[in-house]
Amino acid sequence: MTTKTTKQDADWEQLWLPRRPLASDDLQAGIYRESRPKALTRRYIEANPRAMSNLLVVDIDHDDARLRAIWDRHDWLPNAVVENPENGHAHAVWALAEAVTRTEYAHRKPLAYASAVTEGLRRSVDGDQAYSGLITKNPTHEGWNASWYTDKLYSLRELDERLSTYGFMPPPGWARTRRKNPVGLGRNCSIFETARTWAYREVRHHFGNSSGLWQAISAHVHHLNAEFSDPLPRSEAHHIAVSIHRWIITQSRMWLDGAAVYEANFIAMQSARGRKGGTKSGQVRRGDKFDHVQAVLKELRK
Helix, strand or coil, rough: CCCCHHHHHHHHHHHCCCCCCCCEHHHHHCCCEHHHHCCCCCCCCCCCCEEEEEEEEEEEECCCHHHHHHHHCCHHHHCCCEEECCCCCCEEEEEEEEEEECCHHHHHHCCCCCCHHHHHHCCCCCCCCCCCCCECCCCCCCCCEEEECCCCCCCCHHHHHHHHHHHCCCCCCCCHHCCCCCCCCCHHHHHHHHHHHHHHHHHHHHHCCCHHHHHHHHHHHHHHHHHHCCCHHHHHHHHHHHHHHHHHHHHHHHHHHCHHHHHHHHHHHHHHHHHHEEECCEEEECHHHHHHHHHHHHHCCC
């Protein structure tokens, strides 16, 4: 069992950010949102706040989980390893110096980066590929054996460099190969990338009707989320829809330029694709329609 000390409790209070987290003593009986003090008495707690991630958690379903988490990684030890004394399985936790937001459009690259680093950490210990990252073992609960190794806070780049040295970082295209069943932060990235691409095409049906566009995006995001065996919390899916909708109506040229320019651009892209695929004997087929569209675009942008 955990030998609790004031310092360990204080360390966890500093690292763990949720104010009203999901928590449970029995996952089969359900998880419920509770006050922070009450949640800290539970065996299982939500790892990160709903809008950000500052803890990268890996589930290690091996009886030597703690050894796997600390072996040969002096400069990048996990902050804590929380072990089940009955079978040796454990959650290993790395804390970030700067939390990664999960809500804003502009911050998707750091989120995708954090997802890749988490995958690298998983590969380094042969962790569970299906672990969602939502709920973790509470290291201050007496039912677990919690081992604390460092109070260091890591940057994503620092962990990336260590993982790359040992060949654990996934290749650049790894996320696309996992698109059908991503887990952890990858679910967020997958829903966002799929939904935003769909929303860019959906815009043409909602010019002048921001609320209609919002309803369409929200419904599509929640539909994508429901397809996962372990979906994101509805609130997080909602934040994804908000982020996509807000960016389109406040930042994107497709919305600000209006329907005429959007349609002209759409026709131009379709024509370009047709020309690209319509080659014969190495010659690219050119059409009067594409030239006309280019003239229309020029006039609209004056």
